[in-house]
Amino acid sequence: MENRYMKQITAMGLFALALWTAACGGGTTTPTSADKGPIQIWTMEDSTAFTALMQDFTKQTGIPVQVEAVPWGNVNDKLTTAVASGNGPDLMQVGLSLLPSFESAGALLDLSPYVKDHPALQSSNYLSAVAADKINPSGKVLSVPWVSDVRVLFYRTDILGAAGISAPPSTWTQFHDDAVVLAQRGKGKYGYYIPQWDSALPVEFTWEAGGNVMQNGKVTFDTPQFKAAADFYISFYKDKLVPTASDFDQAQGFISGTAPMVISGPYLASAIKGTAPQLDGKWNVALLPRNQKGTSLFAGSNMGIWSKSKHVEASLRLLDYLAQANAQLAWYKAANELPTAKTALADPTLTSDPMVKTYSNQLQDAQLLPLVPKWDKISQALLDSLNSIVLKGADETSTLASLNATVSSLQT
């Protein structure tokens, strides 16, 4: 008989056992001047492209790099195991949304004493959305920006054109009106698609309504701007402009034309180009529709050094290398991930591509999600509330009131 419960209990038990065995590993990290590694790095998903990039680094510095790819879904498991055992890599790629977890786990080394020796790592070199004070609310320098990702409006020029819409919507009103027109194409056709797992979307809408979800260091949804965002979000469901199925596939829906407008990042562009090259020229990207503002979500990843790394100096050299425009552009070519360094973003290879130009412009007006440890729970509560309104028909006023109560109790 399979006993899953015991497995969970055992896992909990192991964490707690670690609690008593204490004081393992560690030691002082006094880097020698000729630190030649080898260093180990955890990156996300596919490691082939990153390994290729590292060959150039090794050629320049003589420091061998071991690349281990971690699937996004396993990041948290990897982190807890590494923290509990004290055995981690030297460097790790950290998704921006995971920064608070990594910080509270004490997994990242404070780089502030080293930054002055590595001018490439200075905050002013990076986009303002990922300035040092924005990615390090606690004041240290626990990680440096690596790649950026931003949400823009994807639209099908052919379908919008056939429906008599000549330009992509640039305001909330136009956005909603266009969605109405597009949904009138027939049964099973929609104007837009809202991913039900996407907790960033209502936050983006709040920013666009001119508000903020952080006030005095705490997350709050008790603002008129959030109310406007929630109303806007709900209106797409109320007017039946978006699919209600939670397993609706965004790329599939956009390619088939079921959902001819979606808000997504550059990875969707790669997916479309890869799976539906015949759509070339029939779709485009635009800046997000504006209300008071047109602020988008800044996603992406940082790089940090593991707090117990024994190769801090070699790791710093790798960080320095990755911050250079050359490496950032090479990585864009290999993996289609946008740079975070301003010089790389201004490079003609990027600015000559009109779609990248749109991403680049939107990056200038993009914000990070709140970097607070409870954000995972808060954003789940946010999604649960909005989804129970739009899918289960829960009462908006009372649901949002209980959301506010939950959010404030989570932060006491």
Place this chain on the structure above:
Amino acid sequence: MTVTAARNDLRSRMVAFRPPWQRATLVPYVLVGPALLCLVTFSVLSILVAVVVSLTNLDIGGLANYGQVRFIGLRNYQTMFGDPAFWEALGNTAFFVIVGVPTLVIGSLIIAIALNFSRSWIFRALRAFYFVPAITAIVAISLIWGNLYNSQFGLLNYLLSLIGRDPVQWLTDPTIAKFSVALVAIWRGSGLDIIIFLAALQAIPPEYYEAASVDGATEWQKIFRITVPLMRFAIFFVTVTTLINWMQFFDEPYVLTRGGPVHATTSMSLYIYQQGFSYNEFGFASAASIVLFAIIAVVTGLQLRARLGGDA
């Protein structure tokens, strides 16, 4: 005293002076020792540790720096009992148990009896066929069923469209999703239960059936008067294990819906998993797992007691 008597006396003394490990009374303990050691280390100790952890605020920060871990008494339990998601998970688990366990036990029993009617090659092939779900990897199952159920391009909705029916939101309607997920679990769990029932069926001596035929019993009478009563122990065993498995229901909602839409398929185990491994709240998750453990222990204890009462 004769020589024989002296020898016998000596022999009995030798028995009395045998070292402890040769005494018959110790043998059973030595034999169960390794198993007991494993049970204590990996189950009893873990449960005790979980009890202790459930009284703390252990999270990922605490894991990194034990100085941050504090005993907070029963606060985890208080928070949990005040969390609507906990009660929803408990309710969902009850739903899955009430729908899944009787369907699975009765369905498997019927299929096993039907499969046992003949030993021809068709029936033997069918037996293998019914066991396939039990040995298929859960990831493959989730891929196949996910694609059958998919609301955009799923096969089931395509078949419905052929007969002019509206598509069904198999995994995306909060109520239907519960049944869809339970169906996959019933399908997957049936293989093992059918095999156990088949083994029990084949252990029933055929003389009973022959005697019943001579007495003029119908097939139905044979099933209800001979087969089912003689399978009491197998039915009891399958019910207990199936019930425990369903109270720990996890795999199917985890791979098919991740507990959604809006918690509709979040079972207790999935709730514990999310708290522990998505939010890194190990103390809280331990508290929830202790509650689930207590529920399973009570339910299983009641069943064992009912069984003993019925047999005495």
